[in-house]
Structure formats: structure tokens, C-alpha cells
Amino acid sequence: MPSTLVIGGGPAGLAAAWAAVQSGDAVTLLDDNPALGGQIWRGEIPARYRRFLDPRITIRTGVQIHSATQLPKADRIILATGTRERFLPFPGWTLPHVLGAGGLQAMVKSGLPIAGKRVVVAGAGPLLLAVAAYLRKRGAKIVLVAEQAPYQRVSRFTQSLWRTPGKLLQAAQLALGLRYRTDAWPLRADPGSVTIQGHGVLPCDYLACGFGLVTNTELPELLGCRVDTGAVITDSKQRTTVPHIHFAGAGSVDRSILEGQIAGFDLERARALYPARDAAVRFDRRIDEAFQLRSELSTLATPETIICRCEDVPFSAVWQQRDWRSAKLQTRCGMGPCQGRICGPALEHLCGWPAASVRPPIFPTRLENLLDLRD
Amino acid sequence: MIAVTINGRRVDVEPGTTVAAAVMRGQAGFRRSVTGELRGPLCGMGICMECRVTLNGRPHERSCQLLCAEGMEIATDA
Numbered sequence: 001m002p003s004t005l006v007i008g009g010g011p012a013g014l015a016a017a018w019a020a021v022q023s024g025d026a027v028t029l030l031d032d033n034p035a036l037g038g039q040i041w042r043g044e045i046p047a048r049y050r051r052f053l054d055p056r057i058t059i060r061t062g063v064q065i066h067s068a069t070q071l072p073k074a075d076r077i078i079l080a081t082g083t084r085e086r087f088l089p090f091p092g093w094t095l096p097h098v099l100g101a102g103g104l105q106a107m108v109k110s111g112l113p114i115a116g117k118r119v120v121v122a123g124a125g126p127l128l129l130a131v132a133a134y135l136r137k138r139g140a141k142i143v144l145v146a147e148q149a150p151y152q153r154v155s156r157f158t159q160s161l162w163r164t165p166g167k168l169l170q171a172a173q174l175a176l177g178l179r180y181r182t183d184a185w186p187l188r189a190d191p192g193s194v195t196i197q198g199h200g201v202l203p204c205d206y207l208a209c210g211f212g213l214v215t216n217t218e219l220p221e222l223l224g225c226r227v228d229t230g231a232v233i234t235d236s237k238q239r240t241t242v243p244h245i246h247f248a249g250a251g252s253v254d255r256s257i258l259e260g261q262i263a264g265f266d267l268e269r270a271r272a273l274y275p276a277r278d279a280a281v282r283f284d285r286r287i288d289e290a291f292q293l294r295s296e297l298s299t300l301a302t303p304e305t306i307i308c309r310c311e312d313v314p315f316s317a318v319w320q321q322r323d324w325r326s327a328k329l330q331t332r333c334g335m336g337p338c339q340g341r342i343c344g345p346a347l348e349h350l351c352g353w354p355a356a357s358v359r360p361p362i363f364p365t366r367l368e369n370l371l372d373l374r375d
Numbered sequence: 376m377i378a379v380t381i382n383g384r385r386v387d388v389e390p391g392t393t394v395a396a397a398v399m400r401g402q403a404g405f406r407r408s409v410t411g412e413l414r415g416p417l418c419g420m421g422i423c424m425e426c427r428v429t430l431n432g433r434p435h436e437r438s439c440q441l442l443c444a445e446g447m448e449i450a451t452d453a
Binding site: 032033034039043062064084085087094095096097098099100102103104105106107108110111112113216306309310311312336337338341342364 | 388389391392393395396397399400403404405408409410412413414415416417418419420421422423424425427435439440441442443
């Protein structure tokens, strides 16, 4: 029986594991988190997708992959390492009441009470609305949803949703009763408040803030898959440039599930899903266009603003550097425990530097774990 | 309910609560940065490393990726 190893238990990974089992493979799925479902579902897998949890899949959660030698042997690997939020530095973004938009949602889903708390949600993209709607359902007072994109772009995008009425309905339900404003972005955060462009100082218990999504390309890169401008290069069957390694799951849930199935199925069954996947990719592209980051966002950081939160490197130390590599060598920017996962995408926006190459271990780990790998 | 200790104080949480969520119920700051700034969770998904705590004596554990277990001893910088 051919074996498939799936890394990542979000929508794409679960769909891939299920599809690979249907195709007769012995499937092992590994995930870093305590529960399956990825960041979007977090253990609450919707009823219509529970079939993905086929009992024939060997599932191991809470497994952190830090190097390639740690991976169990398999005939085929499907990487479904997901996405993370992009954070942009502005004065006060390192204060403890400032979290990611998805970050605060994750905290609430994992046990943080939010009822009665005042929350400003700010940044870019449709995730802001989803987060605000979720937090409000859990009792939070949503002070404002601040979308940085200009009104014209967002309204053009909303009007185009008539082509996909289901999505329009979804957006309308989410937006219902929320104070959603375009052309608005955080200028600075202070303890207990945030200043939003066009809206002044807003007192809040939390600022939930995210500027779109970044693909987690560290493991694909480590395994030699070609990555271009933040995306893992794949063919129509979701194959990367490395034989036997597939990649699935960048973007929306719908797209991730389709990509996962395409990666997991045999060629014939996969092909039937290409048109739906291609449509989902086109939809994601329209989202990216509508919510692309405005240039003003790269001027928010002052010379004192911390860019690298691990090593506390201020913007003034980084901006004269030639590139990411020299910033690392000269200032230790990106050299801390997150290994540039937070400041890398920020500097990509601020300075136009493409991310530097990765090296193992891709997560900090204990020496004892590295020593275990010798046998 | 699960009983954990946060900086010596007993806290009861629902099963399924992460260590990060348990700590954040009582305080915003988790750790001191290399220059002494107070920091708390940012990404909530095991990537930013801002939520690190000392867990049962082991430093630098990512609190957002770990579930509370009975008797856990959690210590923060602040």
C-alpha cells in the first residue's frame, strides 16, 4: 500500500488526507496544534466536513516539525502548512492589548472570555468582518471595524459578488449591525486605546489587527520546493517542484479544501475538481486586489518603532540596511525565536525585501530533540 | 474544571482551555522582551513566540499551543 504523509490538519490537510485514503493510501497526518481543524476551524470542524476524519487516517496532533530528518518516511508528502497573518508595525503595536485579528479569535476560541470587552478590529481583508462577527457573537462590543482599503475598491468588490450570491449573503450577514469603515487604519496604539485614521482615539480593551495572510512557506522551502514571491509553486495537480511533494491550502477555506482533495486524489478524480479550484483561485485574486495594502501603511512606523519583536530592533536600525540578509547580520533583525516570521512579511512591505532562505531547525527546539534525530 | 497554578495562584479553567487563554484571563503581559518591554500573545497560533511562559519549570514554552492540564504550574515574567 502506498503511503502518504500529510503535514497540517486544517481544511486543506484534512481534505488531502481523506482523499488519499479514498485512493487507497496509508495516510499519516501530523499537526502542530493541540486540535485538528487548523486556525480557521480550531477543533470545531463543520458537520459537512466531518467525513474528512476517516478512521483509517493515523492522526498525531501537537507535533512540531523543525527539520526534514524528523519526518516519517512516505512515498508521497502533502504539505498543508497553511497561512498566518501579516502584521505591520506602527507605534504601540507591541503593547499587550494589541493582537492579531485571527490571533484574538484564536484566543477566544481557546478559552479567553471576551463578553463585555471593547474591541477595535483593524487591518485588511474579509477576515476582519469574520472575526468581528465572531467576537460580537461571543459578547464583545465591537467599537469599529477599520478596513484600510479605499471605499471604491471595496464597494466594487462587493458589487461583483452578485456572481456568487452565497458569498454576498455571507458578507451581508457578517456586516449587519457592525460599524464597518473603509479608508481607516491604525495610526498608533496606547495602553487602553487606539488611534484610527479618520476616527480619532478610540478607547478599547483589545485591538485586533491583521493585514492579510502570508503563506507558511518555511517547511516547503526547507524540503526544496520552489517558492516565488511568497507562494509555493505548484502545477494543476498541486505538485511542487520536488517530486512526490504536493502543496495545498493557500487562501480561502473553499479553495483549500479543493486543493487538498486535488493533492490527495488520483489524477482522474483530481481533474474533475480543477475547474472549481481554478474558480476559487480567481475569487481569491479578486479579494487580494480589492484589499491590497495602501502605501500609507508603510509610513506608520517611526524610527523608534520596534520592527523585530524578538530582538527589539527599531526601524531606525533596519532602514539603512541593503537587504534582509544584511539587516540580520548587522542588527539581529529576524534572528530571534520566531525566525523572521513576523518581521519578515512586515519588512517585505516596508522595504520591499523578499524573505531570506530558511535553514533548519525551522522552529527553535531543544538540543535533546536534535540529539534524538541521530538514531 | 481543571486546576492550574499561575504564578503561584490557583486558577480553574474549562477543559480545552489553552495555557495562553488561562493566563490572559488574569493579566495582559506574559513575558519581558530583551529590552524589558511587557509582551503578550500576538498571533495565537504558535508562530510569533510572544506568549512564551515557563511551564512546570521548562522555560520558553509556547502557551498558545498547549492545553491546560490538571496541576500544571505556569510562570510568567510579569
